[in-house]
Amino acid sequence: MRKPSVNIFWFRRDLRLDDNKGLQEALKGNLPVLPIFIFDKNILNKLPKNDARVTFIHDRITKMREELQTSYGSSLGVYHDTPVNVFSSLLEDFEIEAVFTNHDYEPYAERRDNQVYDLFEQEYIEFNSFKDQVIFEKSEVVKDDGDPYVVYTPYMKKWKQTLGDTLPEIFEIPPYGDNFLKISELPFCSLEEIGFTRSDIEVPDYDLDPQLIRDYENSRNFPAKEGTSRIGPHLRFGTIGIRSVYRKAMAEKNETFLNELIWREFFMQILWHFPHTRKESFKKKYDRIAWRNNEKEFEQWCKGCTGYPLVDAGMRELNATGYMHNRVRMLVASFLCKHLLIDWRWGEAYFAEKLLDYEMSSNVGNWQWAAGSGVDAAPYFRIFNPITQVSKFDKDHKYIKKWVPEYDSDNYVTPIVDHKEARERCLATYKEAVS
Structure with a gap:
C-alpha cells in the first residue's frame, strides 16, 4: 500500500493555530499538512516530574488537537522521543516531501535542528524554517558596520527605525487555508505516559487590556499591584503571536511597554551573537x-x-x-x-x-x-x-x-x-x- 504524501508542520515554541508564519507557509503548499508536536526527551529528562511548564504545554496541545479535529477534520500527532527518532519513525508511515517549522535560537535548538537537517538531507526532505517569535532576529538590527549592538538604547532606537521602514507588511499574516491532512487517528501521549504528573501551579492568562497598557509605567514597579501583563509564558511558548502583542502596544502608543518587548529581542540577539554568555x-x-x-x-x-x-x-x-x-x-x-x-x-x-x-x-x-x-x-x-x-x-x-x-x-x-x-x-x- 502506497504511503500518503504529506508536508509536516512541527510545532515548537508557537503553540497556536492563528498568526503563525511557519504554519501559514506549510498550508500554502500542494500537499496536505500533518501537524506534530514532540515532547523531546533531551529536554524533558532534565526537568522536575511535576514541572508546571510541561503541564501548560500538554494542556495547550490538547486544546489545539481538539480544535484541529473539530474545525478541520484533522488532528495533531504528539510524540515522546528525540526529534531524530520521531522523524525516522514518521518516514515509515508517510512520504514526507517537506518539514516546516519556526526558528528557535537557543544553543540546544540549533544543535537539534542541525541533527534533523542531516536526516532530512539523507532522505531528500526539504527543511523550511521561518521567523515567528520575534519581529527582528539575528543580524536584522545591527550597527552600520554590521557589528551587533551591546548597549540597549542604541539597539532600541535602531529597532524602531527599522520597524518604521518596514511597516505595515511586517505585521500582516494573511488568513490561510484548510489544507490539513484529514486524519483522526494520530499518536497522543498523556502526561503520565511522558513521565510527568500534573502540577499544582497554573500559568495565568495574560492581560493585554488597553487600560493596563496605558497605565503600565505608573504601576509596573509595584509588586502588590496587578500592573503587569503576565504575558511572559505565553510569549515563551507562543500561545500568542508576537505581532499581536506589538499591535496592541503600538495602538496604545505606550513607549514603556513597547521598550520592554524590545528588551526581549535585544537579549535574544545577544545570545545568538555571543552564545558563550x-x-x-x-x-x-x-x-x-x-x-x-x-x-x-x-x-x-x-x-x-x-x-x-x-x-x-x-x-x-x-x-x-x-x-x-x-x-x-x-x-x-x-x-x-x-x-x-x-x-x-x-x-x-x-x-x-x-x-x-x-x-x-x-x-x-x-x-x-x-x-x-x-x-x-x-x-x-x-x-x-x-x-x-x-x-x-x-x-x-x-x-x-x-x-x-x-x-x-x-x-x-x-x-x-x-x-x-x-x-x-x-x-x-x-x-x-x-x-
Whole structure:
C-alpha cells in the first residue's frame, strides 16, 4: 500500500493555530499538512516530574488537537522521543516531501535542528524554517558596520527605525487555508505516559487590556499591584503571536511597554551573537570574581529565608507560583550576587527551573546585568539596598505580608548578612577582580 504524501508542520515554541508564519507557509503548499508536536526527551529528562511548564504545554496541545479535529477534520500527532527518532519513525508511515517549522535560537535548538537537517538531507526532505517569535532576529538590527549592538538604547532606537521602514507588511499574516491532512487517528501521549504528573501551579492568562497598557509605567514597579501583563509564558511558548502583542502596544502608543518587548529581542540577539554568555561572563574579567558560594546561604535565599522581607517575598512567590514581579527579580538577583557573593550562574539555574516564563536569553542577560558582568550591565558598585527598596516599592508592606506572613513578628528570621558589611565586602571583592 502506497504511503500518503504529506508536508509536516512541527510545532515548537508557537503553540497556536492563528498568526503563525511557519504554519501559514506549510498550508500554502500542494500537499496536505500533518501537524506534530514532540515532547523531546533531551529536554524533558532534565526537568522536575511535576514541572508546571510541561503541564501548560500538554494542556495547550490538547486544546489545539481538539480544535484541529473539530474545525478541520484533522488532528495533531504528539510524540515522546528525540526529534531524530520521531522523524525516522514518521518516514515509515508517510512520504514526507517537506518539514516546516519556526526558528528557535537557543544553543540546544540549533544543535537539534542541525541533527534533523542531516536526516532530512539523507532522505531528500526539504527543511523550511521561518521567523515567528520575534519581529527582528539575528543580524536584522545591527550597527552600520554590521557589528551587533551591546548597549540597549542604541539597539532600541535602531529597532524602531527599522520597524518604521518596514511597516505595515511586517505585521500582516494573511488568513490561510484548510489544507490539513484529514486524519483522526494520530499518536497522543498523556502526561503520565511522558513521565510527568500534573502540577499544582497554573500559568495565568495574560492581560493585554488597553487600560493596563496605558497605565503600565505608573504601576509596573509595584509588586502588590496587578500592573503587569503576565504575558511572559505565553510569549515563551507562543500561545500568542508576537505581532499581536506589538499591535496592541503600538495602538496604545505606550513607549514603556513597547521598550520592554524590545528588551526581549535585544537579549535574544545577544545570545545568538555571543552564545558563550550562557555560561561565561560577557565581560571576561568578571569571571575572576572570588565568589563565596556558601551553600547554606544559597539554600536560605532559595527558600526565602534571608531576613530581608522583600527578597524573601519574591523568592516565596516564585516557589509557590512560578512567577516573580520584575522589580523584585532585580532585587533578589542583586542580593544573591552582591550581598552573598554567590555566582550569578547559581541563581540563573534556579530561575531556569522555577520560572514559568523562563527564556534563556532574557534570564542570562538579566542575571549578568545584575552581576555587572553582562552587556549594558549596571556598574558593579551599584548595589540595590534591600531595605530602601521596601519603602520605594512596597511601603505599605502588602506584597511582603502576602508572602511573608510572619514578617514583623518574633518568628521572622534575622538577616543572614548585614547590609553595610555585605556592601563593603562586595565592593572590595569586585574591585580586586576587575581592576
